[in-house]
Amino acid sequence: MSSKMQTKRLLRELTQLKKTPCPNISLQSTDSLETWFVDIKGVDNTLYANENFTLQFKFTREYPIEAPEVTFIGNVPLHPHVYSNGHICLSILYQYWTPVLTVDGICLSILSMLSSCEKKELPRKNDVYIKKAGPSPKDTAWIFDDGTV
C-alpha cells in the first residue's frame, strides 16, 4: 500500500468520523495520522450504560491491508473478552480482518461486544495473560472460542 493511498484512506475515514459519527462514538484526538483516540460510551440499558472508555488505534504502514492495533487505554471495561491491560479478544482485529472494515466498523463491533455482555468479569487466566503478553495484542495467538459476539 503506497503511503499516498493510505493517507487518502485515513483522511477520508477521519472526515467521516468527524462529520457523521455513529451514536456513542466520538473522535477524541489524533496525535498524528498514525495514532487515533476514539471515545466510546456504553449503550443505554446495557451493563455499561453511561460508562466512557477510550480506544487507541495505531495504524501500521500496511493499513488497511493489515488490521490496526486496537486497545483500551485508561479506564478498561470489565468484560470477559477484555484483558486488564486493554487487549481485546475480537476476531475481526486479528485473523478475520478484511481491508473493507473501518475505524467506525471496529468501534461498532466493540460496542456490540460490550452490549451483549451478561456479566461483568475478567477473562479467564487474565493474570497469566497480562504477564506473558507483549505490548501489542497483534503478537498474541488468539483463539476465538465464543461464537456469541
Place this chain on the structure above:
Amino acid sequence: MEDLGSDSGVQSQPDKGKGTADDEDGATQDYGDTYDFDDDDEFFGMDDSGFEPVVSSRDQRKPWEVEYHVHDAHGLHDKQEAMINRLVPVLSVSKDITTILLRNSQWKEESLVERYLSDPDKTIRDAGMFPNAPAPELKTGNEDFTCEICYCDGPEEVYLGLGCGHAFCTDCYVTYLTGKVLEGMSWRIRCPGAKCKALVGEQAARLLLANEPKILERYEDNLTRSFVNDLDSFTWCPAPNCEYGIECHVPKSAWATIVPTVHCRCGKAFCFGCNMDDHMPAPCFLVEKWLQKCKDDSETSNWLKANTKECTKCKATIEKNGGCNHMTCRKCAHEFCWVCMGPWTEHQQAYYQCNRYNEDSSKNARDSISKSRALLERYLHYYSRFSNHERSAKLARRLLTTTETNMEQMQRNSSMSWIEVQFLSAAVDMLSACRATLKWSYVLAYYMESDNQKLIFENNQSDLEMATETLNELVENPVHERTIEEAKRLIIDKTQYVKTRWETLLRDTAQGLQENRWKFQD
C-alpha cells in the same frame, strides 16, 4: 536441459541407481496408459494373484517394489492441468470454475461430478464461485467506482470485481493478494469484501499479478503445494531441500500388507505411507507400534515389575539390594517378608528363610513376576538386535570414508584402475541396504506369533545376517593376509551372495505379507 518437459519417471530400486534422464523420458510415454485414477485396486492387482507387475516387461518390478513416479515442479503442474482439462468438458463450465471445484473437493473427481450433476448452481456457489459470472477482467472508466479499501474513485481508476459484486482498485487488490500469497495461500484467497465468501479465482489472480512475476511464481508454487497436499496419491519427498513430489497409487488400505517404499530422484528412500525412512520389510502399523513402544518407556515398568516389589501397605516401589528377608518400608515403616510378602509378625526369627514359601498367595506373586521378566527379556532380545543394526548402519556410513581411502590405496599398490576398485563401494552400498532391512526385520519378528512360518522367516533373516557380517568384516579389512586380487574376488562374490540373500528375504516377506502368512500379536 532436455528433460525439462518430462516430469514423471518410473524409478526402480537401488540396483538401477539414480535413473538417467533418458530412460525417464521413455517411461513418460506409456505412463498414461498404465493406470487410471478411478480404479486403484484393479490397477494395483489386489486380487489373489498377488503382486503381479502391470507394467511392461521393460520395467520389470521386483515383488517387493511398488510402482511410483517422481515428479518435478513442471511435472506436477502438468499433472494438475491434465486433471483439470479432462474434467472441463464433463462439467462444461469454464476452466476457472472447474479448477476451483476440483481443488475444493480435494480432487475427488467422482464425488464432485455426482454432486455437480445433482445441483450445478449450488455446487459452484458452495465452492465460492458464481455460475454465470463473466470472466474476470480489469475495468476502467467508471464514474461511480469507489475502491472500498483506499477510497480512490473516478473514471481513471483501474479495478477488478468478482461475481460477488465487490470491486477494488488493482493497487489495493495486488497488495492484498501479495500479503496472502506470502502467507502461503493460493486458491483459498477470498474476496476482500466483509464476510464475502467468494474466491479470487486463478484467472483473476494471474490477471492481477501479471506485473509481479515473483509473487505470481510464489502463487503458482502454492497452488502446486496444495495439489500435492490435498491428494492422497501424492506426497513430498521428506528430504531437506528436495522439491520432488512422489505419486504412488498403493491405497491406504493396502499399507498393512505392502511396504510402499519409494526412491526419490534425490536419492532418499522413504515410505510413501508414513514418510519415515525406508522400513522394509516391516509394514507401517508395526513400525508405528514399535517406535511407540520404544518411546513411551513401557519397558521401564516391565523392569520395575521384574526387579522390584511393592510394599503391601503403602505401595512404595522397593528394590532389594542385599540383606535379609526382613524388610522395613522406609516410607511407612511396615515390616514384611521379601519372600512371601506376608507381614513379618508371622515370621518370628527366621531372617534368611521363609517357611511360608509354598503358601498360595506367595506362589501367585512369584508367577506374575517371572511372567513379566520373560516379556522383558523377549523385548530386549529384539531391541538389542534392532539397535545393533541401527548402530552398524551408522558405522557403515563411516566405513564409506575409509573405503575411499582403501580404494585409493589399492590403486597405488596395484595396477588397478579407478573403475576396477569400485567393487568396494558397491559392497558398502549393499551393506547399508542390508543393515536397514535387518534392523526392521527384527521389528517384524518381534510381533510375529511363533509358528513354523516364523521359523522360515527367521532362517532367512539369520542367513542374511551372517552373510552381512562376513561381508562387513571383509570390507573393513580387505587386504588382510591376502593379495588384492584375492580380496577383490572374495568381496565381489560375497556381495553377490549377500544380494541374493537380501532379495530372498525381501521377496519372501513381501509375498508373506500379501498372503497373510504370519499372525501378529501385540
